[in-house]
Amino acid sequence: MNALIPVSLRVNGVGYDIVIQPWRTLLEVLRETLAMTGTKRSCGEGQCGACTVLLDGRAVNACLYLAVEAQGKDVLTIEGPVGGDPALEQIQRSFATKGAVQCGFCTPGMVMITKNLLSHTPKPSEDEIREALVGHVCRCTGYVQIVEAIRDAASEIARKRGD
Amino acid sequence: MAYLRRLPRFEYVSPQSLTEVCALIAGTSTEEVMLLAGGTDAILQMRRRERVPRRVIGLKGVAELEFVREEADGGLAVGAMTTLQTLLSAPVVGRRYDLLHETAAQIGGLELRNVATVGGNIAGALPCADLPPALMTLGARIRLSSQHGDRWLALEEFFPDFGRTVAKDDELVAEIKLPRPTPNSAGVYLKFHDRHSMDMTVVGVSALVVLGADGRTIRDLRLAYANSAPTIFRAKRAEAVLRGHALTDDGLEAAAQTACAESSPRTSWRANAGYRLELIRALTKRAIRRACEKASSRTEAQP
Numbered sequence: 001m002n003a004l005i006p007v008s009l010r011v012n013g014v015g016y017d018i019v020i021q022p023w024r025t026l027l028e029v030l031r032e033t034l035a036m037t038g039t040k041r042s043c044g045e046g047q048c049g050a051c052t053v054l055l056d057g058r059a060v061n062a063c064l065y066l067a068v069e070a071q072g073k074d075v076l077t078i079e080g081p082v083g084g085d086p087a088l089e090q091i092q093r094s095f096a097t098k099g100a101v102q103c104g105f106c107t108p109g110m111v112m113i114t115k116n117l118l119s120h121t122p123k124p125s126e127d128e129i130r131e132a133l134v135g136h137v138c139r140c141t142g143y144v145q146i147v148e149a150i151r152d153a154a155s156e157i158a159r160k161r162g163d
Numbered sequence: 164m165a166y167l168r169r170l171p172r173f174e175y176v177s178p179q180s181l182t183e184v185c186a187l188i189a190g191t192s193t194e195e196v197m198l199l200a201g202g203t204d205a206i207l208q209m210r211r212r213e214r215v216p217r218r219v220i221g222l223k224g225v226a227e228l229e230f231v232r233e234e235a236d237g238g239l240a241v242g243a244m245t246t247l248q249t250l251l252s253a254p255v256v257g258r259r260y261d262l263l264h265e266t267a268a269q270i271g272g273l274e275l276r277n278v279a280t281v282g283g284n285i286a287g288a289l290p291c292a293d294l295p296p297a298l299m300t301l302g303a304r305i306r307l308s309s310q311h312g313d314r315w316l317a318l319e320e321f322f323p324d325f326g327r328t329v330a331k332d333d334e335l336v337a338e339i340k341l342p343r344p345t346p347n348s349a350g351v352y353l354k355f356h357d358r359h360s361m362d363m364t365v366v367g368v369s370a371l372v373v374l375g376a377d378g379r380t381i382r383d384l385r386l387a388y389a390n391s392a393p394t395i396f397r398a399k400r401a402e403a404v405l406r407g408h409a410l411t412d413d414g415l416e417a418a419a420q421t422a423c424a425e426s427s428p429r430t431s432w433r434a435n436a437g438y439r440l441e442l443i444r445a446l447t448k449r450a451i452r453r454a455c456e457k458a459s460s461r462t463e464a465q466p
Contacts (some may be wrong), residue, residue, distance in 0.1 A: 003174055007247065022219070024173030025206070044168075046203055046275055058248075058277045064206050065278065066199070068175055071225050113273065148214020 007067060010074045011036065013081040026070050027051045027062035030077060038078035038108050049136030052109035053077050059116040061135075076115070078108035086160070088115055091153040100149035104139035110136055114150050123154055170209050173197075173225065177221040181308055181337060183227060187220055189310045189333050198222060198335055200244060200283035203275050215420060228282070231256065231353040237343030243282025243336045248273065248296075250281055260341065262350030262371065266297040269354060285318070286326045286336045288394070291364045295322070296387035297352045298339065300371035313337070325393035345383070348373040350456035351450045355442050364389050365434045366442040370450035378462035379409045384418075384451065391426040391443050399424040401447070410455050418445040435442040 004019045011034060013142070020029055030036045039049035044063050051062040054076040080088050091114045094100070101107050110133070117124055117132040124132070129150045130143075138146060178184045188196060197216035199205050200223075208214045222228065228244035231253040239260060241250060250256055251267040268282075270276060270293050284294040285305065295318060298438035303318040307330050318339070321328050330336065356362040367389030375382040384405050386398045401422035405414050429440035 005175060022207075023170040025170070025291075026168070045207055046271070049272065049274060052274055059274045060278050061274045064203050064220075064275075065204070066175070066202065066221065068177070069202075069221055071177075083338050113331070116273065132273060137273045152244075 005068050007071050010071045011071065012036060012075070012079055013083065016157055022066065022068045024064040024067050025063055026053070026055075026060075026067045026075070029067040029070075030062060030075070036077055036079050040105055040108055043137075044106065046135070047137070048106070049109040049113065049133075050106055052112045052136070054112060054116055057116070057119065059113050076112070078111055087118060087153075087157050090156050090160070091115060091118070091150075094149040094153035094156060095146070098145050098149035098152055100141060100145040102138075106136060106138045106140075110138070110146060114153060117150070118154055118157060122158060124150070126151070169412075170206065170211055171212060171215045173209075173216050174218045175221060176218065177224045179224045179226075181225060184220060184225060184335060185310045185333070188335065191218075192332050196220060198286070199245065200286070201279040202283075203271075203279040204283065204287050204289065207275055219293060222282075224380065232420040233259075234340070237239070241281050241339045241341075243280060243286075243338060244275060246425050247271075247281065247283045247284070247434055248276040251276065252258065259344055260301070260353060261343075262297050262301060262369070263294075265367070266293055266352040269293060269352065281339060282336045285321070285339070285358075286328065288322055288326050290392065290394055291367075291390045292326065292395065292461040293352070293354060293364055293367055293389055296367055296369035296389050297350065297395055298341070299387040299395065300350055300369045300385040301341050301344075302385075304340045304463045305336055306340070307331075307334040308337040317337065319387075319397050322394040322396070339422065345373045347375070347378070347382075348461045349454050349461060351454045351457065353450045353453075355446065366390050366428070366439050366446060368443070368446040368450045369453045370447070372454040372458045372463055374455070374458045376462075378459050381405050381408060381455070382411060386418075386422060386447065386451075388422070388443065391428050391439065393427070393429070396425075398425045398447075400425055405451070410452070415448045415451060419444045422447045 006019050008017050041051040042048045044060040046064045053062045091111050129147050195217045197219050199219050199221045228242040230242040232240045233255045247267045256264050284292045299319045304315050343453040352369045354364045354367035369387045371385045373383035384402045400416045423440050427434045430436045
């Protein structure tokens with residue numbers, strides 16, 4: 001039983017045609033096959049959010065998703081799309097300037113859920129921000145700066161858009 | 164380190180229609196073949212080697228099992244492959260089935276809700292699943308499909324004992340139906356857990372109350388529990404204690420004590436059985452009281 005399955009998917013705007021074993025997770029394929037190690041592997045159970053990526057614009061835990069099931073889908077990771085993504089870059093900048101990063105291991109997942117949150121809720125309340133973060137664990141910062149960073153990112157993105 | 168282990172090897176197929184799925188599971192056993200809905204539980208079970216299927220049938224491509232539909236009779240039909248987030252965002256659910264909306268909102272974070280499905284939450288037969296208690300109190304019926312056709316049964320008859328369902332090996336949960344909401348009714352789902360919605364439910368209680376025309380008498384009461392016994396179950400003796408009466412402190416206490424007597428919670432590292440019984444007692448009272456308040460505010464709102 002070693003059947004390889006062909007899978008076509010887009011990651012950060014680039015199309016990939018790969019051949020993979022069906023038991024490999026999207027996280028394993030991103031990190032090991034496509035060498036995109038920005039997405040982190042931590043709990044492996046969907047509890048910590050370090051592996052969050054956007055699949056067709058929706059946040060998912062890449063550790064709980066079979067790579068074969070990403071067939072035909074669009075994956076956005078912390079590496080960001082070719083050609084840049086102003087919102088994603090602003091979120092990263094806000095995390096840095098607001099001191100929301102200590103060891104940094106949870107940051108890629110936090111940034112991706114923020115991207116997802118701001119795409120449908122451009123001006124989130126503190127409750128909405130904390131609600132979006134329930135699937136994410138940071139063992140260093142205590143979340144205060146993370147919430148500040150997300151709020152900062154939201155207002156900076158709005159300001160640059162001229163809202 | 165089990166948590167970093169890779170998944171066991173399996174063969175993978177992704178049928179595109181319910182007919183194909185039924186053909187694929189005909190004559191197979193659940194030991195060798197696993198149906199993968201959202202996979203948020205199933206992938207963990209494989210990673211822990213609790214399940215080591217030879218073949219995995221991925222259901223994400225079966226588009227016909229993804230729907231939330233208001234029925235002509237005023238009821239609700241939900242396809243088994245509907246994600247919790249889709250259920251939660253459906254306007255009809257927010258408008259007419261707030262118990263279901265509230266319950267789904269209390270499950271996991273966005274990442275989990277975007278993937279986990281209604282059918283998976285039911286067919287997994289886990290005693291800690293949050294949707295089945297709410298669905299049971301709402302009077303859910305489920306459609307099991309196989310090559311031999313469909314059969315419908317009440318959700319409360321679906322879980323005979325721990326980790327098992329009455330579905331045969333060649334059947335899958337295809338659809339869930341809820342009757343039209345009863346006038347003057349309201350439901351509440353309360354759960355106790357360590358870490359917001361992310362941790363496993365320690366005890367979950369769903370209470371659905373139907374008030375009489377006077378806005379005080381409890382015409383009907385339904386109670387269903389998560390993680391209070393080896394399976395999700397309805398506490399029918401506790402329901403009977405309050406049926407036909409107005410809410411009193413003594414009545415509430417008697418119903419909660421009866422619910423405890425009907426439960427058989429286990430001891431685990433999360434909580435011992437005694438503590439869980441205390442939770443069942445407290446949450447039962449709180450859930451019934453809140454459901455009554457909600458139902459009564461609705462009764463008053465009507466002319």
